[in-house]
Amino acid sequence: MSVFDAPEHKCTVIWLHGLGDSGEGFAPVAAHLNLPAELGVKFLFPHAPVQAVTINGGMEMRAWYDIKSLDLDKRADAQGVQQSAQSISALIDEQIAAGIPADKIILAGFSQGGVIALHLAPRYHHKLAGVMALSTYMSEPERLTDEARHRDLNIFMAHGDFDNVVPLEAGKQAYTYLQNEGMNVSWQSYAMAHQVCDAELHAIRQWLLERLS
Numbered sequence: 001m002s003v004f005d006a007p008e009h010k011c012t013v014i015w016l017h018g019l020g021d022s023g024e025g026f027a028p029v030a031a032h033l034n035l036p037a038e039l040g041v042k043f044l045f046p047h048a049p050v051q052a053v054t055i056n057g058g059m060e061m062r063a064w065y066d067i068k069s070l071d072l073d074k075r076a077d078a079q080g081v082q083q084s085a086q087s088i089s090a091l092i093d094e095q096i097a098a099g100i101p102a103d104k105i106i107l108a109g110f111s112q113g114g115v116i117a118l119h120l121a122p123r124y125h126h127k128l129a130g131v132m133a134l135s136t137y138m139s140e141p142e143r144l145t146d147e148a149r150h151r152d153l154n155i156f157m158a159h160g161d162f163d164n165v166v167p168l169e170a171g172k173q174a175y176t177y178l179q180n181e182g183m184n185v186s187w188q189s190y191a192m193a194h195q196v197c198d199a200e201l202h203a204i205r206q207w208l209l210e211r212l213s
Helices: 026-032 080-099 112-120 140-145 168-180 197-210
Strands: 001-005 011-014 042-045 050-053 061-062 105-108 131-133 154-162 184-190
Touching: 011 080, 011 131, 011 168, 026 105, 026 197, 042 105, 061 184, 080 131, 105 168, 105 197, 131 197, 154 197, 168 184, 184 197
Parallel strands: 011 042, 011 105, 105 131, 131 154, 154 184
Antiparallel strands: 001 042, 050 061
16 A cells, blocks of 8 residues: 655545556545645555456456456456455544544545545444545445435545546546535546546645544
């Protein structure tokens, strides 16, 4: 796990990477966001486990879950999503045990990492400060109605207009599901592919300041 520490730890952002990446992939973002030191924001960038990914010919890489089909309703392996959600839940538990309250913890994720964030945060036993779901979609969204614990969760969603990995419509579908569940969810799209851009990072910085100040 990569860590961007704070002189005085008051808040935590846990940021989950996408398929084939690692915690190091998004680690430079922490310094780029340049959050005020007095907020005391510590960033954690955990690594997904290495496993075989079916759509990539069984090649082993870091993945939060297997992908067996590119069809949106079959893309996320539900069991793998659940297992990764449990491991990240344990990581959040560790932060709370260390003295960081749940309302000072942000769960963020890009692509596969966003799927885990959107699955876990509404079901987690404490309400978090918020969720960042970037260039992502949802696993089994229809289950959220019966399983969500926090229907007023604050969620920042962003997507690329030209995303050829996770189609824009997949992100919008997730946004609609979350809206229908009463979540406080915002939507942003940018003229980009499956990536993060400077304008998006500026919006993320503003959102983090609002949620953690």
